[in-house]
Amino acid sequence: MNCEALQRQLLRWESPDRPSADGSAHLADCAPCREWLQRLLQMESAVAHMPIPPADTARSALVRRVLAGDSPQRPQSAPVPAANGQPARRPSFALVLGSWIMDPHASRRRRVAAGLVAGVAAALLLFVTSWLVWYAGHTSAQVAVNATERVPVNPLLAELRRKGVRLPETEPKSPTERVKVMAAAAEQLRDRAAGRAIGDEELIALAQLYGRVVDEEVVKTAEDLSLSPEERREVLEPIARGLHQAESEWKRLTQQNGISEKAVAALNKAALAANNGNKRLEALFS
């Protein structure tokens, strides 16, 4: 285990102060890693000492409230007492309207008017309900997007979007999802490089971007996956196969007529990235 692998392992370990047997063996012989681990532990324990304003008053208030037997529900506004001390009684608008509509002694003309009022009210209620349902459906999606605080923009993802690579709207939140998304992005880049006649400059840009996606995203994220061996194989095997095919594809592109030396070098680098990626992924699941 080298230093980088150990440090990544410790970062994703539940308790870095209790490393694996491999990790302990490495730490025994490696002073810089011991120092690095000390810093990590120091940083984690210092979190509990980060300054915050006191809230003793709020706590005491809550305890008093709990002991006083306050209802957890929000207090409801009490009815305003009348002059005689009794709550004022005032017929509600609904009661007045209802008795007017339902009055059995009303004239025929008044009964027609009442029917019209009831019909308009029903139509209005239906319209408002439908609108609320439609509005809730539209805004909830927006709220969900706003609710997740924006993750800082990853420059590589931004570059992929600029190149027209299709990516999900939000940055993947789990490493498994991230590996899959980035592997798909790498394939899109390769397809675009192979799909139609493009200039050397564009070809070089695509090949370089491909190498970065494979190295910086697919492989590194795959190395951080904390999955069972079976799950790891299930996720990584098809991606490794894709990288193997990509290597041949990039090499085939170097055989095109009229391609500059600079472009050939970039294509070879992309092929090398695919080859390395394939090997590193295979090492993770075999």
Added chain:
Amino acid sequence: MACAASVRYPERWERTSPPVEVGERLDQRNEANQLHDEEHLLIRGAQEGDRQAFARLVERYWDGLYRWLYHLAHDRHTAEDLAQEAFLKALNGLHTFRPGTNFRAWLFRIAHNTFANHRRAARPRQPYPEDLASRDEGPVEQALSREALQLLGKAVARLPAEFRAAFLLRAEEGLSFRDIGEVLGVTEETARWRVFKARQKLMSVLAPQLDREKP
């Protein structure tokens, strides 16, 4: 990265570290068991309507919950309100808590939902306040300068909220990745990933400062 000859182990993982006295270890375990039993009794009492028991649970969990919410909300009054609301919701929903499961994780889950509801309606978040007194002058504070502690506070505040929430549950509350997943409503794997990313970012920000402070 270069490896050098061995110097001195940090105590906590030293292979040849002196064994902890058996009696001391048993004492620690007994103390933990006692706390667990006491908590179990308090929860049962509170479920049966004993307000005093719930008030003791509030005393026990207030600090951790308030600190966590403060670091999420960056505002004292918001954190106070959210903590109070979370406790009251917990009191209201105590009958749904299954004895034997993790009360801390259950309570923090309620607080997280309360925070999420608040955030939907909230204004842009407050900047991290600079002039705050730290909790106490413990050995860690002596080891880390005030400047480093401020830097850590700012770096934590700048973490994306989901990374920050997961990291603080691990570093401050000592929750397992599985419990963190339950609190935040994500898988254990995602919880691990978020803590990993948070640690990675914090180490990259703090390393130069810690290097400067090296004796």
